[in-house]
Amino acid sequence: MMEGRDLAWDRISGLPDPLLTHILSFLPIEEAVRTCILSKRWVKVWVSLPVLVFDNRKCKQDNLTKEEFQKREEKYLRFFCSVILNRENLTLDTFKLTWWGSNVRDTLLHIFKYFCCAVECRPRILSIHIDIDTKTLPGLTDSIFKCTSVEEMSLWLEIDYLLYEDSFIKPKPFNLPFLQKLELYYLNLNNDIMRMFISGCPVIEELVLLKCVLEWCMISFKVLKKLVLKYCHHCGPMEISCPRVVSLSIESINTEGITLKNMSSLVTADILCAPVFSSLATVDHLKLRLLGGLSNVTSLKLYSGCPYVMYLLRADIPNCPTLKNLQSLDLGEIKINCNWNWVACLLKHSSNLKDLTLHFFRPGKDAAKEEFQGDISFQNEYLEAVKINCPGKNVKLAGELIRTSGTLVETTAKIIIL
Known part of the structure; x- marks a missing residue:
């Protein structure tokens, strides 16, 4: 009778090659290759990993x-x-x-x-x-x-050196029919390269760009479904026009402006803006036209990288459509003493909102306090929770924010301090 160890060995060796190579594919390549010393049966198994x-x-x-x-x-x-x-x-x-x-x-x-x-x-x-x-x-x-x-x-x-070359990628026309x-x-991606991507990748559905230098002014893909832009640099205004994108993530892009157009399929948007400018006096020529492209989103995270972005977001308020599908809204960072009219505008356009999260930061001592302007309160019968994230989890400050949010949102929703 065969010993238990020999029997187990024979069972493994008796498996067909496709199953053995599938098992070996879960090992580091170095360990998979070492199996060639086990026996003649294993000499060539790893070759077809x-x-x-x-x-x-x-x-x-x-x-x-x-x-x-x-x-x-x-x-x-x-x-x-x-x-x-x-x-x-x-x-x-x-x-x-x-x-x-x-x-x-x-x-x-x-x-x-x-x-x-x-x-x-x-x-x-x-x-x-x-x-x-x-x-x-x-x-x-x-x-x-x-x-x-x-x-x-x-x-x-x-x-x-890639960041300083005129164009590092200089291949012949792409041919990626299944990508x-x-x-x-x-x-470093210039206009010629992006045109090659668009023509050479006819079925591309997901595009992720991280820490790239973007030298073209429009991102336009007809079949793209997911777009992620993080820590990229672009000198000049940028326009995104992708009619089938359902998920958009923009984080800390250095640019002179972003415009969303033809984004009717967009469902989830996560946007943290950080345009290139050093002071409020230099932002007059900059544009953030985001709200007009968010008409069908169900989940929206909208963050500003600095106080000046809030100035640009307020200028975009007239372009805000009715956000009839929006159920989750996450806004930040909001100055504690800011004018909340732009926040109120978003909320008034979000009649079916269920979950609201507000992130606050405390401005410097010299920051002027801004007052509410006009009637900005509204009722929302579907709102289930208002989550407030305040600096240092200060209980007294949290109470003030709850009272302020109560002025802003007339609701019976549960208020949670994060």
């Missing part, structure tokens, strides 16, 4: 000298090349490559060569994260944007 993830940061350890790190990196590079070479042209599902801190030309040439081999394996998910100190990236972007099989792509090129999700980080 559908997921390959490489990260040279594993080479870094505390107290390593420069020479020791280079040796570890060279060893990892040989491992990377060997894995790609042994796979031949077997189809990949996912390929992820992270390579930090290398400025050796030969290393980069090897990475590029075998990266091209991986692209020829037609991955469905492609992720490239490179942080290096050299401009030697020969033809990398051409290979990336010709990967016709890819459905999800993340491109992170954290290289300082649905695209994430770009630390890239």
Whole structure:
């Protein structure tokens, strides 16, 4: 009779190759490759792994000298090349490559060569994260944007000089017919590049731009459903026109203005504005035209990065439509002694609102107190909760805010201090 350990071993070895490779795909690539020493049965199992993830940061350890790190990196590079070479042209599902801190030309040439081999394996998910100190990236972007099989792509090129080049990405026209999700980080994107994206990505549904330099004035995609812009820089006014976008997130974009147009499908909006200006005297030429594009949202978070943004939001009040579908509204940061008319305007246009959250901050001692102007109170029969976030959770201050909000909103909704 076979011992229990041998029986368990035989059961695993007897599984078909597709199931074994699926199990191995959950292991780090280094451990998956090591299974080749188990027996002849396992020698080639790892070769058809559908997921390959490489990260040279594993080479870094505390107290390593420069020479020791280079040796570890060279060893990892040989491992990377060997894995790609042994796979031949077997189809990949996912390929992820992270390579930090290398400025050796030969290393980069090897990475590029075998990266091209991986692209020829037609991955469905492609992720490239490179942080290096050299401009030697020969033809990398051409290979990336010709990967016709890819459905999800993340491109992170954290290289300082990218922010100052006229245009780093200079590939030939894109050909990404199945791409649905695209994430770009630390890239300089001009009008020509964006036109290539629009024409070369006909079915793209999700676009994420983080810390990119944007040199075009209009973001316009006909089929896009989700748009995320975070910590990007754009000199000049920006217009967003995406009729099928249902989710929009804008956070800390340095720009001279944002206009939302043709956003009738928008359901969820999370907007934190931070336009480029230094004082109230310089904002007259800046425009925030946001409210006109929010007519069908059900959930809205609207935050200002500085007091001057509130000035621009108030100027946008005449463009505020009836927010008939809005059920959740989160506003901040609001000066405790501010004129609440712009807040009241939003609330009056939100007759079906159920959940209201107000975030306050205490202005400086020299800030002038603003008084209510006209009749700004209204009734809301559907409102269930008013949440108030006040500085330092000051109980006395919270009471004042509750009384003020009571003047603003005539409701029996539960008031909660966050």
